[in-house]
Amino acid sequence: MSIVTVQLGQCGNQIGHEVFNTICSDVRNTHGLCSKKENESYRDACKERFFCEEQSEVPVARAVLIDMEPKVISQTLSMAARSGYWKYDDGSHFCQKQGSGNNWANGYSVHGPRHKEAIMDLVQKEAEKCDRLGGFFTIMSMAGGTGSGLGAFVTQCLRDAFPTSFLLNHVIWPYSTGEVIVQNYNSVLTLSHLYKSADALLVHENDVVHKICAQLMNIKQISFRDINQVIAHQLGSVFQPAYTAEGGLCYSRNPLGDLMETLVPHPEFKMLGLRNIPQMPENSLAYSTFSWPGLIKHLRQMLIANAKMEEGIDWQVQPPRLGSSIPSSHSINKPLHFNTSIANLVILRGKDMHSIDLGSFQDPSLYTSWLNPKDAFHSWKTLRAFNKYEKSASLVSNSQFLLKPLDNIVGKAWNMFASKAYIHQYTKFSIEEEDFLDSFTALEQVISSYTSL
Amino acid sequence: MTQSVVVQVGQCGNQVGCRFWDLALREHADVNKEGIYDEALSSFFRNVDTRSGGDGPDIYKGKICSLKARALLIDMEEGVVNEILQGPLRDVFDSKQLITDVSGSGNNWAVGHKLYGSQYQENIVEKLRKAAEHCDCLQCFFIIHSMGGGTGSGLGTFVLKLLEDEFPEVYRFVTSVYPSGEDDVITSPYNSVLAMKELNEHADCVLPIENESLFDIVNKIHQMANSGKLGSTVKRNSLVTSSAGSAKTAQEKPFDAMNNILANLLLNLTSSARFEGSLNMDLNEISMNLVPFPRLHYLVSSLTPLYTLADVNVPSRRLDQMFSDAFSRDHQLIQADPKHSIYLACALLVRGNVQVSDLRRNIERLKPSLHFVSWNQEGWKTGLCSVPPVGHSHSLLALANNTCVKPTFIELKDRFMKLYKKKAHLHHYLHVDGMEQSCFSEAISSLSDLIEEYNELDATKGGPRTDPSRLKIAV
Numbered sequence: 001m002s003i004v005t006v007q008l009g010q011c012g013n014q015i016g017h018e019v020f021n022t023i024c025s026d027v028r029n030t031h032g033l034c035s036k037k038e039n040e041s042y043r044d045a046c047k048e049r050f051f052c053e054e055q056s057e058v059p060v061a062r063a064v065l066i067d068m069e070p071k072v073i074s075q076t077l078s079m080a081a082r083s084g085y086w087k088y089d090d091g092s093h094f095c096q097k098q099g100s101g102n103n104w105a106n107g108y109s110v111h112g113p114r115h116k117e118a119i120m121d122l123v124q125k126e127a128e129k130c131d132r133l134g135g136f137f138t139i140m141s142m143a144g145g146t147g148s149g150l151g152a153f154v155t156q157c158l159r160d161a162f163p164t165s166f167l168l169n170h171v172i173w174p175y176s177t178g179e180v181i182v183q184n185y186n187s188v189l190t191l192s193h194l195y196k197s198a199d200a201l202l203v204h205e206n207d208v209v210h211k212i213c214a215q216l217m218n219i220k221q222i223s224f225r226d227i228n229q230v231i232a233h234q235l236g237s238v239f240q241p242a243y244t245a246e247g248g249l250c251y252s253r254n255p256l257g258d259l260m261e262t263l264v265p266h267p268e269f270k271m272l273g274l275r276n277i278p279q280m281p282e283n284s285l286a287y288s289t290f291s292w293p294g295l296i297k298h299l300r301q302m303l304i305a306n307a308k309m310e311e312g313i314d315w316q317v318q319p320p321r322l323g324s325s326i327p328s329s330h331s332i333n334k335p336l337h338f339n340t341s342i343a344n345l346v347i348l349r350g351k352d353m354h355s356i357d358l359g360s361f362q363d364p365s366l367y368t369s370w371l372n373p374k375d376a377f378h379s380w381k382t383l384r385a386f387n388k389y390e391k392s393a394s395l396v397s398n399s400q401f402l403l404k405p406l407d408n409i410v411g412k413a414w415n416m417f418a419s420k421a422y423i424h425q426y427t428k429f430s431i432e433e434e435d436f437l438d439s440f441t442a443l444e445q446v447i448s449s450y451t452s453l
Numbered sequence: 454m455t456q457s458v459v460v461q462v463g464q465c466g467n468q469v470g471c472r473f474w475d476l477a478l479r480e481h482a483d484v485n486k487e488g489i490y491d492e493a494l495s496s497f498f499r500n501v502d503t504r505s506g507g508d509g510p511d512i513y514k515g516k517i518c519s520l521k522a523r524a525l526l527i528d529m530e531e532g533v534v535n536e537i538l539q540g541p542l543r544d545v546f547d548s549k550q551l552i553t554d555v556s557g558s559g560n561n562w563a564v565g566h567k568l569y570g571s572q573y574q575e576n577i578v579e580k581l582r583k584a585a586e587h588c589d590c591l592q593c594f595f596i597i598h599s600m601g602g603g604t605g606s607g608l609g610t611f612v613l614k615l616l617e618d619e620f621p622e623v624y625r626f627v628t629s630v631y632p633s634g635e636d637d638v639i640t641s642p643y644n645s646v647l648a649m650k651e652l653n654e655h656a657d658c659v660l661p662i663e664n665e666s667l668f669d670i671v672n673k674i675h676q677m678a679n680s681g682k683l684g685s686t687v688k689r690n691s692l693v694t695s696s697a698g699s700a701k702t703a704q705e706k707p708f709d710a711m712n713n714i715l716a717n718l719l720l721n722l723t724s725s726a727r728f729e730g731s732l733n734m735d736l737n738e739i740s741m742n743l744v745p746f747p748r749l750h751y752l753v754s755s756l757t758p759l760y761t762l763a764d765v766n767v768p769s770r771r772l773d774q775m776f777s778d779a780f781s782r783d784h785q786l787i788q789a790d791p792k793h794s795i796y797l798a799c800a801l802l803v804r805g806n807v808q809v810s811d812l813r814r815n816i817e818r819l820k821p822s823l824h825f826v827s828w829n830q831e832g833w834k835t836g837l838c839s840v841p842p843v844g845h846s847h848s849l850l851a852l853a854n855n856t857c858v859k860p861t862f863i864e865l866k867d868r869f870m871k872l873y874k875k876k877a878h879l880h881h882y883l884h885v886d887g888m889e890q891s892c893f894s895e896a897i898s899s900l901s902d903l904i905e906e907y908n909e910l911d912a913t914k915g916g917p918r919t920d921p922s923r924l925k926i927a928v
Contacts (some may be wrong), residue, residue, distance in 0.1 A: 441924060
């Protein structure tokens with residue numbers, strides 16, 4: 001089944017481009033460290049998911065590029081074509097002349113309805129090219145105007161037009177010290193709307209990825225390109241083909257569906273965080289070896305202690321002792337920094353799989369009480385190494401990972417809202433104070449649900 | 454890609470405007486080596502086929518034929534505009550883009566606004582429409598004028614009002630040169646305050662500039678360039694005040710250096726809209742992020758570096774210095790000290806080879822020394838444009854919505870009141886048809902209200918921060 005990617009706004013298009021780049025170069029990579037047959041199988045599965053090979057010499061990405069101003073899209077299209085290994089369909093983009101001005105209301109109430117038909121036509125065309133549509137993957141930031149506002153509108157339209165398809169939104173959270181002054185407003189409005197239409201929200205925070213670039217990748221002058229490449233690597237590690245069932249004979253054909261099934265058991269809990277280890281500069285790869293037990297131990301502790309990367313993990317944090325009674329307010333018994341999960345998915349790529357024991361992830365104390373741990377934890381595997389990493393382990397987690405960042409954003413937005421600053425910029429485009437209040441209420445609800453885990 | 458139209462009004466407006474077009478051509482010539490009319494050029498210039506004499510049709514692609522500025526030149530006396538039309542830039546302006554008269558406005562806002570306003574209204578509207586029609590997607594009008602005189606101040610603000618009526622969707626950015634205390638025009642306080650009311654009500658963003666600051670900056674550069682200190686040879690072309698390499702070959706006039714600074718300001722402001730970068734900042738984003746309340750739309754600007762040294766220094770130290778300078782008192786284009794007042798919002802637009810990590814590092818470094826209003830503690834808007842200005846490897850434009858503009862307005866109000874109490878020179882104004890005493894009282898009250906709003910914000914400084922309590926959800 002194929003995934004149609006919708007790239008929205010400057011951020012969405014820049015990241016989308018890196019994602020396809022990473023996936024394509026991974027597939028072309030002959031260091032799969034596995035049998036030729038395995039490699040071919042992997043390549044075919046990947047191609048089916050992300051590329052369409054009709055009449056052109058190079059694979060054509062299954063993507064729709066949307067932006068309200070032309071500069072980024074034309075750059076993205078030409079960079080892809082220049083690579084010579086893949087490209088975008090020349091007709092699959094939509095842009096206008098004037099951007100959204102960082103104004104969510106402009107993106108949602110003005111550009112959305114105005115361009116709905118044209119955009120949905122493009123999406124429909126792309127969807128029809130798929131033999132079987134596996135769902136939609138949208139990439140956007142929530143700080144700006146187009147990715148956030150228009151993105152929220154398009155997500156709604158996708159949900160209306162394709163009610164039974166899976167819909168995963170990849171959302172970039174801006175630096176907390178600000179890239180855009182009204183980013184907290186835009187974020188609150190975006191998240192509350194996406195929560196209604198999407199199946200799940202997969203989140204990357206700029207602050208976190210920046211730290212990874214600085215401390216793990218040793219990049220001195222970090223550019224957005226570096227950040228986007230790390231994000232692309234992490235996304236690739238989730239979406240490249242893997243075996244979902246134990247002893248499965250072929251690569252899973254329904255990646256989005258599998259993801260939703262394993263991670264989103266309840267519609268109130270849709271926030272997914274992503275961790276991937278190891279991460280290191282490319283030229284260090286040849287000199288490093290890892291063991292699966294080591295990687296798994298680190299990943300588990302990163303989950304429990306809510307660590308953002310594999311350095312600086314707090315090893316003191318431990319799950320509460322089981323055996324104590326489980327009263328309804330049992331969350332009080334948990335140590336303060338402990339990260340409770342609803343569901344977790346571990347994806348392992350690389351050689352020597354036989355020695356792997358994932359029992360530690362099935363420990364019931366990691367999870368909230370109303371799910372059976374057997375249902376809460378899943379793992380996917382493949383022998384085929386990913387993106388030159390001999391071993392790579394990813395964790396997609398529906399847990400309290402994002403609780404604190406979300407709370408911060410809502411807090412700051414509320415603070416600004418209390419002074420009514422900038423509200424006139426939104427009411428200009430028919431987003432009223434009431435709409436803000438609705439969004440705040442919706443997100444406080446989400447915060448409350450995750451807190452009470 | 455969007456287009457902008459520049460409306461230059463009065464002597465000051467036209468002289469600054471002239472420098473702007475000169476430098477814009479220089480900047481594009483530096484970037485656009487193949488002579489192809491591209492999107493970046495189209496934001497300020499039209500490409501016209503003039504071979505058949507006069508104004509041919511617009512050419513949207515291909516080689517550059519003849520570039521025409523998207524501008525409207527308005528002056529009620531002919532001297533300045535005539536000089537422009539006889540100078541090296543004569544071909545850049547379309548003869549139909551001019552509105553001139555002979556006698557000038559006599560430093561009288563009422564003459565500029567009421568008399569000439571009504572007289573030329575139709576003409577102005579027609580020419581504006583024409584300019585707008587030539588644009589595929591008109592995003593912004595830039596008005597350049599001074600506040601102290603008659604034409605720039607009076608007619609300039611009249612045009613502002615017209616723009617709001619005729620083109621409500623298009624942003625109106627105004628660069629206003631405020632008179633200094635020792636201004637030789639006695640009635641400049643009247644003119645300025647009357648103009649302020651219009652700016653309060655009809656502009657989207659105002660960039661106030663004071664001649665004193667420009668003068669200080671010019672002096673500083675002059676000292677630096679001529680100091681002969683070891684290792685301090687300034688790179689040619691890199692002065693923010695220089696027109697080296699531009700069309701102007703004649704003797705540089707005294708105001709030229711100062712006007713060049715303003716021209717560079719406008720170029721940097723629009724750079725991210727014209728050229729590519731990893732984090733674009735369009736003009737509508739500036740208005741969105743920097744104007745939290747409709748009337749508080751006065752932005753203090755600063756440009757750094759003022760010059761680039763010729764020898765190769767440690768790059769990142771120079772970079773960090775550039776950021777520090779942007780917040781220092783002597784780099785602001787009005788007499789103000791933003792560090793000791795409250796920031797409502799701040800925008801940093803970086804050009805050249807600067808990455809997001811450099812930006813973040815400097816924001817972290819400078820944040821503790823700046824006071825931000827309680828509801829916008831992290832109020833930063835950032836933009837990265839990859840094309841640096843001519844002669845520099847990187848540059849920074851800082852725009853701040855900061856209460857430090859208040860002293861400028863208070864001074865203005867004081868000077869106004871000094872004259873008004875004695876009713877000095879009032880009869881010159883009241884003579885003009887359509888002008889009444891109420892115009893004065895409304896104007897001063899508008900200014901007082903504005904000052905009051907800034908006062909309220911200043912009062913919050915240093916007070917205890919009590920965040921409003923969050924919504925409670927029933928579990």
